[in-house]
Amino acid sequence: MHPLRRRCERAALYQQDRCSRGEIHRARRNFRLRQSLYGLMMESAPLKIGIACFPLIGGSGILATALGSELARRGHEVYFFSYAQPVRLDLPQEGLHFHRVEFADNALFPCPDYTLPLAVKMAEVARSQQLDLFHVHYAVPHALAACLASQMVGRSAPRIVTTLHGSDTTLLGQDPDYRTAIEHAFVHSDALTAVSESLRNQTQEIFRLKRPIEVIPNFFTPNKPKRNREEVRRDLGVTDELLVLHMSNLRPVKRVDLLLRTIAMAKNRSRLRFLILAGAPFDSYEPLLDELGIRDRVVVRQNTAMVDEYLEAADAGLYTSEYESFGLSILETVFYGKPVVAFDVGGIPEVVGDSCPLYPFGDLSAAAAALDALAESPDLARELGERSRNRALERFSADRIVPRYEALYRRVVAGP
Numbered sequence: 001m002h003p004l005r006r007r008c009e010r011a012a013l014y015q016q017d018r019c020s021r022g023e024i025h026r027a028r029r030n031f032r033l034r035q036s037l038y039g040l041m042m043e044s045a046p047l048k049i050g051i052a053c054f055p056l057i058g059g060s061g062i063l064a065t066a067l068g069s070e071l072a073r074r075g076h077e078v079y080f081f082s083y084a085q086p087v088r089l090d091l092p093q094e095g096l097h098f099h100r101v102e103f104a105d106n107a108l109f110p111c112p113d114y115t116l117p118l119a120v121k122m123a124e125v126a127r128s129q130q131l132d133l134f135h136v137h138y139a140v141p142h143a144l145a146a147c148l149a150s151q152m153v154g155r156s157a158p159r160i161v162t163t164l165h166g167s168d169t170t171l172l173g174q175d176p177d178y179r180t181a182i183e184h185a186f187v188h189s190d191a192l193t194a195v196s197e198s199l200r201n202q203t204q205e206i207f208r209l210k211r212p213i214e215v216i217p218n219f220f221t222p223n224k225p226k227r228n229r230e231e232v233r234r235d236l237g238v239t240d241e242l243l244v245l246h247m248s249n250l251r252p253v254k255r256v257d258l259l260l261r262t263i264a265m266a267k268n269r270s271r272l273r274f275l276i277l278a279g280a281p282f283d284s285y286e287p288l289l290d291e292l293g294i295r296d297r298v299v300v301r302q303n304t305a306m307v308d309e310y311l312e313a314a315d316a317g318l319y320t321s322e323y324e325s326f327g328l329s330i331l332e333t334v335f336y337g338k339p340v341v342a343f344d345v346g347g348i349p350e351v352v353g354d355s356c357p358l359y360p361f362g363d364l365s366a367a368a369a370a371l372d373a374l375a376e377s378p379d380l381a382r383e384l385g386e387r388s389r390n391r392a393l394e395r396f397s398a399d400r401i402v403p404r405y406e407a408l409y410r411r412v413v414a415g416p
Helices: 007-015 021-042 059-073 115-129 139-151 176-187 197-207 231-236 257-265 283-291 308-313 328-335 348-352 362-377 378-395 396-414
Strands: 047-053 077-082 096-100 135-139 161-164 189-196 242-248 272-278 299-301 317-318 342-345
Touching: 007 197, 007 257, 007 328, 021 396, 047 059, 047 115, 047 139, 059 077, 059 096, 059 135, 059 161, 059 328, 077 115, 096 378, 115 139, 135 139, 135 299, 135 396, 139 176, 161 197, 161 396, 176 197, 189 197, 189 396, 231 308, 242 257, 242 308, 242 328, 257 272, 257 283, 257 317, 257 362, 308 328, 328 342, 328 348, 328 378, 342 348, 342 362, 348 378, 362 378
Parallel strands: 047 077, 047 135, 077 096, 135 161, 161 189, 242 272, 242 317, 272 299, 317 342
Antiparallel strands: none
16 A cells, blocks of 8 residues: 555654655645546446356346346447357347357266356456456356366456356255355455345355355336237137237246146136246156146147246236245246236245235145136236336336346456
């Protein structure tokens, strides 16, 4: 620190007649001016951001992709790292770059390794492009790879922001084979964020973290559907029925079995049709369709990356997850003015608020009755949908959420 910035040394210099009190005050004023100008420059200067995420259909990859696209539109340079191009990463786009991580079987290892090739690729790009920070989605493997990459780069290494999406805490965090590695990633991250208050609280409880976790929720920006509502419904074979949508990667926590049983329990089943946009194979649930006698009520579309036309065509959403750290599919549904039927678990209440009723987990009778009510009263569906949409626009738009990430990035980059 310069002597003029230390009070005791300023006094000593004055007493030694090495400079006048006026010179000291001018030096302090000039320093504050330079500091102010530097701060203004840092607030407006574009950042170079590396984003590591999973490329598949799922909340974390979709959020990371949307965030990167929004950051690029705001003038930042964004570099994606993954083993495949993320499903919603629309390239080419100015300011967006994708670096594929290649990994293969090696006779020395019983299974392919991804973390080390990812770390090497991140380090290479960090050096060549002088990245300011890594924003990684999930501690395993992405935050761990970022830690390794930073060690490889050395003193000029990018800062690390780690966003938790759920499985770090609710699944891997409970596994002793992963817990220590996750804790290491947390300790060596410059900032931690979670997508909901629920997830933050659960993470702090499980890991006994003393450091803060900032809650920055997910956001959604609708795209213009390529086909109109009538065309999509005609393609699905839907006429005047209430079309109920479900979107997920079909992981066990989504409890698709409960979803199908809820459909079977609806009294107005003949007035309902169900569309499942599956981000994974649906084969294991096919026998249950026949067992419950609902095959004629359910349409399945697999690996559909662009969902806007289906959201526009739907009338409501049905989600029966055992736990959701946030519920991005629910947010996407209500953004299109469609009410949702869901359980009161995890971060879902933070997304829905009081715009739609939520039900205790596993209460299939209540969920089925809610579907019946929507089928019987289109006006109720429209009213709940409009309330849900207004709440989503107010709280979860890109214009509200992305600047919070930008502010976090600048604090981290400017930090000690």
